[in-house]
Amino acid sequence: MGSIRDVLTLPLAAYLWRRIRQLGVQSVMGVPGDMNLELLDYIDQVDGLSWVGNANELNAAYAADGYSRVKGCPGVLVTTMGVGELSALNGVAGAYTENVKLIHIVGTTGMRAQKSRAMIHHCLGPNPDHRVYSAISDSVRTAHCWLDDVNTAPGEIDRVLRECYLHSLPVYIFVPMDFVHVPIPAALIEEPVDLKPKTDYEACISAINAVIEMIEASSVPSIIVDALVHRFGASDVLNQLLDQLEIPTFTTPMGKSIVSENKPYFYGVYNGQVSLPGIAKAIETNSDLVIDVGFIHSDSNTGGHSRNFSSQARSILVAADYVQVGHARYDNVYLVEFLTGLSETLSTYPLTRLPGQRRAFTIPNPPIPTDVTAKHITQSWIWKRIGAMAGPGDIIIGESGTAQFGFSDAMFKPGVQYITQIYFGSIGYSVPACFGAAVAQLESEAWADAQALNDRARRGRTILVVGDGSLQLTVQEIGTMVKKGLRNVIIMVINNNGYTIERAIHGPEQGYNDIATWNHQLLLSAFGAKDGEVNSRVVDTKEAFEEAISSQEYTDLNSIQLLEVIMDKMDVPWRLQAQIDLINERNAKIKKQSQKTCR
């Protein structure tokens, strides 16, 4: 005889949303459409879960990405089969490449229409396969499921959510319209989804021992901290471990803000040959052991693949799901588990040699920019200045382009989170990502605490830095910020009259690097902000910039502020120019070589 619980049911959609809420998700991004409307009905029925509603689906995907990066749980977006689903694809691809957890839920046609291959709106051509879109997203997800069988659906949801966490990658859940309400046993929801990887503990212990041994054997070790540490939620344990090791520590451009940058063992950003003087030499020449943690070895994260380490024998790689110590590889050893195990081991058995001896590098002061005395706002000045203005709890979003290259020179205070999309590098990412990040920030306990104490200065701010070119791709998400009444956002628009990063790469005066000339001062008002014009300013000198960011409106932020920053269209960060020079030089060499071979 079954208990009463065995006969209780809940609709499939309710199960889905409650599962998602269990992960910590509080806001669902997306755009409504006739194939997902009934699915959306169930969102607000879940305690603590809300529908957001973005201006378009690409923006929804970017917003979910930004949300996930701040909150640690997956970002969630809902679209409609085909039209919305494909519009979001590029945003999901970015999350895939940068290991951001995303759950993309697609409302589709019902099973009857699918089986008869009916020509329903949003389908492709005559006799359409309604599942053709599902194949399209195969390369940008780690798992997917179709909720088209009442018996398997709950298990499929659970499996896919687990995969999302295991790989920190996007997953897709397809919901046919006619399966939204089907009843499933309510008891299933009570057992939480197992999100932990199946660690090989013996391999993990061996790896920990091998790593400790190698560190002890080295004279001048160094650590490079990269993005996957953040993506797999290992930032806290890593910082704890760094405090134990006190080994000279660097971050990559993508790893920036994971490490507390005020620590004495922190040396700055390592980006191959595109680093400040002394940095590359410290790692590549002076270190006899390099520990590369949570790496993404993409071009702009390695100075255009210009890293030049000595030998594999003297390196340790800590990847998402394995650890490589010299030539030995330990599989099924996962980032968080490994770092936690290493930290715990060191607590019990500290290193026999004092970490202090390993603080061996003398890095020269960065060169003084030639335009340091300029009164107008320069690339050599602004990024450090924005970095300095941010305090604990603040989030900075840097768009692809000059901002991304520039921010490697900024020093971030502990508790500042920096978000940027370097590997995928899709312009337009930052505006919706800022929206998602700001929503997550408002949901944080720290923000609620500061708010409760009416401690305005301690409430975190989300500071977006976007170029006038990139802004145009996704600008309408400012409207969603206004709709949601966000008051924790500062939008800095770098107005340098077009695609400056592309001018630096090719065609400085070509028409294709020009853009439409907008009136940025009217944007907030056009998108519906009250006092939009009052809260919009334009500055073209360092002094005016200082005045703006030190005003009470900015320090005690209480409504969206837009700051248009006028800069020279041909001014670029030194790092961008250095990387371009390096690649051009390399290409010239290759060309010369191939010409020789041809003779």
Add this chain to the structure above:
Amino acid sequence: MGSIRDVLTLPLAAYLWRRIRQLGVQSVMGVPGDMNLELLDYIDQVDGLSWVGNANELNAAYAADGYSRVKGCPGVLVTTMGVGELSALNGVAGAYTENVKLIHIVGTTGMRAQKSRAMIHHCLGPNPDHRVYSAISDSVRTAHCWLDDVNTAPGEIDRVLRECYLHSLPVYIFVPMDFVHVPIPAALIEEPVDLKPKTDYEACISAINAVIEMIEASSVPSIIVDALVHRFGASDVLNQLLDQLEIPTFTTPMGKSIVSENKPYFYGVYNGQVSLPGIAKAIETNSDLVIDVGFIHSDSNTGGHSRNFSSQARSILVAADYVQVGHARYDNVYLVEFLTGLSETLSTYPLTRLPGQRRAFTIPNPPIPTDVTAKHITQSWIWKRIGAMAGPGDIIIGESGTAQFGFSDAMFKPGVQYITQIYFGSIGYSVPACFGAAVAQLESEAWADAQALNDRARRGRTILVVGDGSLQLTVQEIGTMVKKGLRNVIIMVINNNGYTIERAIHGPEQGYNDIATWNHQLLLSAFGAKDGEVNSRVVDTKEAFEEAISSQEYTDLNSIQLLEVIMDKMDVPWRLQAQIDLINERNAKIKKQSQKTCR
């Protein structure tokens, strides 16, 4: 001994752009990126070809679609591998579903980086396959090529352009960065690409004879004109044929504006059960022969699949590449060739029975709307009114949503082109499509003539009708209109406070059908238009609407005008409600039946 012409070369990119220019293309849409910049250098070197530069890639695809629909040649867009390419995908999918010619050119990484699977920005994950995106677009194109072999590249370009025309579908051309400048024989450009299908002439003649025989044998034939007639460039020959036949003629919602609607044989829009009184009966009951030309049998083009013809034996289907006469099918018979052949045959051998006898239907007057006397702007009034205001040379773009359902009730004067995306139904399509259409309109001879004569009233206008919800997805393309200095565009924003079509379908008062509240009156100015506020108006009564559209600013249009039209959020066109009712009724029946079966 070769001639001098055999040794002359031109860069591959120059060949590509000259080929595209030969098709009639004058404007190239897209967004620049570091992998396509050098490719773009060659555009302006071709006489009569210009780069446009859109606000984002989805918009560029929609714009290319609108451009193609007006101009007849393919729309062309250029994007960057991955980031831009995927962002455009949904726009290309729409063109695919609606048989619009598109050439999507993607600038990719060079071959060396592809072969080494380097982690270059815009790639997917570790050890990336740079060609993974090419597989993603496989379902939304009819052909593609990679220009990665100097010997095959020109032939591949030609093959793909031919396929674009044969099927009137999108094609992709992938250009690795390092192949942009490779030299190819210049002489190749002189032989034009063969764009004509390989007709089976015997089958074509047999089909023509069979069709004439069947028409002669019928007493009450009727013709349904649909979208593919337009897509395959057969509108002129079809209208000529209709004048010869004088058979009662209908259009589908997607076929609207192909036929001259002032002809005595034109009866209106046939959309299955969702038609004005008498229409369905005329075709389904009173006709003894139905000729369905250029059909796309999607749901909203057939009243939710509610057509109810008698028998196949009494029907003729004229498809893109075959003709079906009763049970006999004639393959490799193509739309234009067939219609031309039929028209020529009828010129020599007219029908033996007078066409006049076939004008047999009495269609009752449309019912008078219950809200006919309303002073405010109603759904039952506005679409007919906008239809009536358009004159020869004008283009009307109707967004998915109420506009799309409403415009079936409008009567268009000859020479008015109506554009809408009914089968794919992707909201946001209309704003960039309007931009593309307006660019094509300015390039037309008719416009140039009127301009030369300073005949402002005869210069065509492009009239966009978009809802406040749909507008938000792609609004930034208004900035591109301003950048290009377009002065032939009227933007009508139907402000009915959210997604009204979705309120009608499900959740009338649900929050997910609400949108951000923008200040539409500021949009033109924010996007950089001079006198933007002067050229923006808001109207909420029929009288004010009349006043606006009859003002000189609208009749002698000389700068972009924005007209915000306030309408009730729950008012919907009768056709939308009728289709919803029909589908709900059908679903209820299915549910009831399946419950019976289960017992």
